[in-house]
Amino acid sequence: MMNNISTTMNTTTTTKAAAMIDSKISARNVQVFYGEKHAIRDVNIEIRPRSVTAFIGPSGCGKSTFLRCINRMNDTIDSCRVEGNILIDNENIYDPKVDPVQLRAKVGMVFQKPNPFPKSIYENVAYGPRIHGLARKKSDLDDIVASALQKAGLWNEVKDRLQESGTGLSGGQQQRLCIARAVAVSPEIILMDEPCSALDPIATAKVEELIHELRTNFTIVIVTHSMQQAARVSQRTAMFHLGLLVEENDTDKMFTNPDDQRTQDYIMGRFG
């Protein structure tokens, strides 16, 4: 146990050093409490820009909780309290001066279950640009919607039925619609909370392909239960266990030769 902790300390210090050069998001001593429950314990992590970082770990390990700290979605939960700092572009997002609403325009999010609004496909995508006043004219808005749907790989499937309800699409299409909706606001970071867990393998493959393409423009953080998915889509992987960040490493190294015994056990399927 002692050994494990010291390894964790080592990895975090090395990543911190690396981050000095190049990091989009950096978390410093983040603690999260749900009422009395200590859900996240002292997490330090550096996330690189224009890359995919995967969070893995058994259920209840805190990976989703930590993800929701990055766009302050936990603010909407009354009993939740966050300590420590999270810096995006070297600005602390937990600074009282920061407006969480503006932050979320910069840090988009895609949820576990596809949650299109019960509106038309067009209105779903136009929702974000509208509330942020991104389009002056109707034609601008049309362009934004079209380009977001193209980026999400959904354009060809829906271009002839933009006025139909978003809830009428298949599960995989709905999830890509939600991604298009997030992309339409032109965020810099996209958080994905198990985006494929409600999808079949074909839809999953499409979303994964999409994540690959989005990486060139966005910083992506994805929580996943599927180790194969983490291995396929991400460049860096972070392993959480019992609220601790156990290990954070290059994905290749993580899945072939992890530093931490718990990562090894989890990847081999010995627990979780």
Next chain:
Amino acid sequence: MSVGVIILVVLVLAALGYVFGRQRAMAVSQQSGIKLHSLPSYYGQMVGLFAAVPALLALVLWLLIQPVVIERSVTAMIPDSAIPEGGALSLVMSDVRRIAGGLDAVLAKGGVGEAEVDRIAANPSDLRARLAEVGVPLVGDVPVAVFEAARAYRSMTQTGSILMAATVIAIAAVLAGLVYRRIEPHMRARNVSESFIKLLLIASSLVAILTTVGIILSLVFETISFFKIYPAQDFFFSTVWNPQFRGGSDLGILPLLWGTFYVSFIALLVAVPIGLMIAIYLSEYAGKSLRSFAKPAIEMLAGIPTIVYGLFALVTIGPFLRDYLAQPLGLGSSSSSVLTAGLVMGIMIIPFVSSLSDDIINAVPQALRDGSYGLGATQSETIRKVVMPAALPGIVGAILLAASRAIGETMIVVLGAGAAAKLDLNPFEAMTTVTVKIVSQLTGDTEFASPETLVAFALGLTLFTFTLALNVLALYIVRKYREQYE
């Protein structure tokens, strides 16, 4: 034998049937060495059910049919000459029933036998005095035919009830005996008694449905007889409501419908915005503890008797509106007005809107709100652009239910808006609604033969049609909305 005693006897038979049926099942199984198909108590239950249910059903049927049969044969005995000028057969028949009841009372009081009736019959002039002694006053002398009819009525009722007792108890005993004798180990007593119970449950639900159907049918029939004596065209399209108890009334529904919709419209104008804002606050902003206190507190508004609201309208709101709005604006000087009733009714139906809408807003999945917050929407943007549109069909349903409640309201209107049937746009005028007029047409000593009273049924049916349509529409919308998320 009175009905209560018959029921008691049947129930005792059923209880005995249960005990003996159970015993016999066990005995039969032991004797033959074959295992029983069901638990012994099911055999007992089966015997008990067969003893009680058909017999009690027969009792109910008998009680319903006997008066009809007797009435019909006694009516045939009354010659046209016994019906007084301007009177009706039904009045004579009620005399017959009263005399029959009076004779029963005379016999019971004097402790004398049936022969006394013959003695009274021999001396008809004595009848009035004898009946008056037992508290049955008669107006004028009784024609012989009527007295004979009363005697026949009496004896038929007596024989009828003896026959009824015998038949019902016989049914119970015979069925119990038959089932009891058929008990053997292979008999599927559990299935029999379970399907029997299922039938009982179906019968109970039929009672509710049939009552509704019965109410509607009676409304329809009375309405038809109204339209036979009053032209339907005048009823639906005349703008004058002016009932005269001497005949020649104008019975146009339009002023009443106008009053009904005007008052309900004002009520909704009050209740919908306030109710919706309450619902939004409670479901989206209020904390858990506040919500658990505030929601029942608001729902209490719906529990206040409407007559109390009526008083409130009459004593407080009405004079207030007259003194501070109507008179200064020169719009009227009446303290009962459409606005008074509408305002007070609006307050009454706030909880219908707020409570139902709150439930519906809560049913909007949290995932939709998260999706909106995740895109950088504020809480009020999320409510306006995502939550409310998603909840809208359900909210419309809630509003329609509140509207049908408002349309059916009576007491607040009587006390708040008055009783004058008028077609007017001025909200400070006294007007009245359909329900109020139904009440006023039926109060007092009236006979159900004139258009002035029968119109109440036509009014009731019209109102029922409107509220039913609103309810069906509301339920349809609410159901359609539910399907969206399940």
